[in-house]
Amino acid sequence: MAKRRKGRAINGIVLLDKPVGGSSNQLLQKVRWLYQAQKAGHTGALDPLASGMLPICLGEATKFSQFLLEAEKTYEVTARLGVRTTTSDADGEIVEENPVNVTDAQVTQTCLSFLGKSKQIPSMFSALKYQGKPLYHYARQGIEVPREPRDIEIFELEIKRIALPEVELRVKCSKGTYIRSLVDDIGQQLGCGAYVTRLHRTEVADYPTANMVTIEQLEALRGDDEQQPDFEALDALLVPMQSAVCRLPAIHIDAAQRQRFDNGQSVTDPSGPEIQEHEFYQVYDTSNDDALFLGVGEGVKTPMDQPAFRGTDKIFVSPKRRVVF
Numbered sequence: 001m002a003k004r005r006k007g008r009a010i011n012g013i014v015l016l017d018k019p020v021g022g023s024s025n026q027l028l029q030k031v032r033w034l035y036q037a038q039k040a041g042h043t044g045a046l047d048p049l050a051s052g053m054l055p056i057c058l059g060e061a062t063k064f065s066q067f068l069l070e071a072e073k074t075y076e077v078t079a080r081l082g083v084r085t086t087t088s089d090a091d092g093e094i095v096e097e098n099p100v101n102v103t104d105a106q107v108t109q110t111c112l113s114f115l116g117k118s119k120q121i122p123s124m125f126s127a128l129k130y131q132g133k134p135l136y137h138y139a140r141q142g143i144e145v146p147r148e149p150r151d152i153e154i155f156e157l158e159i160k161r162i163a164l165p166e167v168e169l170r171v172k173c174s175k176g177t178y179i180r181s182l183v184d185d186i187g188q189q190l191g192c193g194a195y196v197t198r199l200h201r202t203e204v205a206d207y208p209t210a211n212m213v214t215i216e217q218l219e220a221l222r223g224d225d226e227q228q229p230d231f232e233a234l235d236a237l238l239v240p241m242q243s244a245v246c247r248l249p250a251i252h253i254d255a256a257q258r259q260r261f262d263n264g265q266s267v268t269d270p271s272g273p274e275i276q277e278h279e280f281y282q283v284y285d286t287s288n289d290d291a292l293f294l295g296v297g298e299g300v301k302t303p304m305d306q307p308a309f310r311g312t313d314k315i316f317v318s319p320k321r322r323v324v325f
Contacts, residue, residue, distance in 0.1 A: 010036075010059050012059070013058070013061050016053070023048060040062065043056075044068070044175075049089050049090060053201045067245050074172040074173075077179050079168075079169065084184065087139075090195065110190050111186055120149060122135065150176050153177075155173060252271040258294065275299045281297045281299070
């Protein structure tokens with residue numbers, strides 16, 4: 001007999017405004033406790049130095065966190081020129097100091113040269129794994145390990161202010177982009193070095209900045225009564241879990257097709273776009289007046305080579321969850 005999970009079966013996403021300091025996991029556990037949720041997960045950690053948007057998935061929404069991990073992110077960052085540190089941010093030790101003999105025009109030209117696709121070597125103080133351990137584990141022991149350059153893309157880079165030696169930027173980038181490494185690379189190209197003094201994430205995918213809430217706001221809404229917490233006020237802040245996959249094309253199925261979908265069988269002839277193999281789709285039951293979100297389906301080929309889809313094992317929301325792909 002399966003062990004029953006403790007807590008509430010609440011599903012949705014909290015757009016937490018992470019403060020500077022503390023770990024993302026500590027805040028995750030705090031939010032989970034405030035909501036008394038059965039399970040919770042975040043969509044990409046922020047360093048203790050960083051603040052801003054940290055989407056926290058509760059309940060079934062955790063099955064869609066991968067889509068937010070892969071989404072683009074937007075940051076506001078303050079770079080301090082003339083100094084390099086071990087971590088490329090204010091938490092590290094200074095390893096190099098140089099005069100800042102550059103003009104505003106040179107700073108602008110150098111920053112904008114990073115727009116587009118490029119290769120980036122991850123920082124030794126990142127959480128990227130090497131032989132099963134995060135890179136920062138080795139860095140704290142003074143061990144340098146080989147790191148392969150990674151493909152990244154800077155979609156937008158706006159220079160908000162130049163007041164040398166400080167430069168304020170707004171950066172919209174692909175997953176896997178390390179802003180600290182970007183700032184260090186900018187400093188290296190300018191010939192004076194640079195490090196991050198402030199890093200604030202304003203956007204993840206399409207989530208609006210204005211919808212972020214702080215831990216203090218959540219605590220105030222929950223109230224002090226441990227016996228009767230105000231979950232209604234907290235639940236009203238939740239973003240629907242399907243918002244994590246809102247960019248996927250949507251397909252609609254009827255009651256008979258849903259029965260097959262719920263049992264992990266392939267479904268043909270859904271209403272919506274033509275099904276493409278290995279592509280993902282939002283799936284809705286439209287047999288009633290209100291469209292009911294069922295989960296995510298992946299395009300497959302039937303034995304008759306007919307386009308079809310079925311729920312995926314990792315990111316499938318259904319009462320039966322008996323999907324094999």
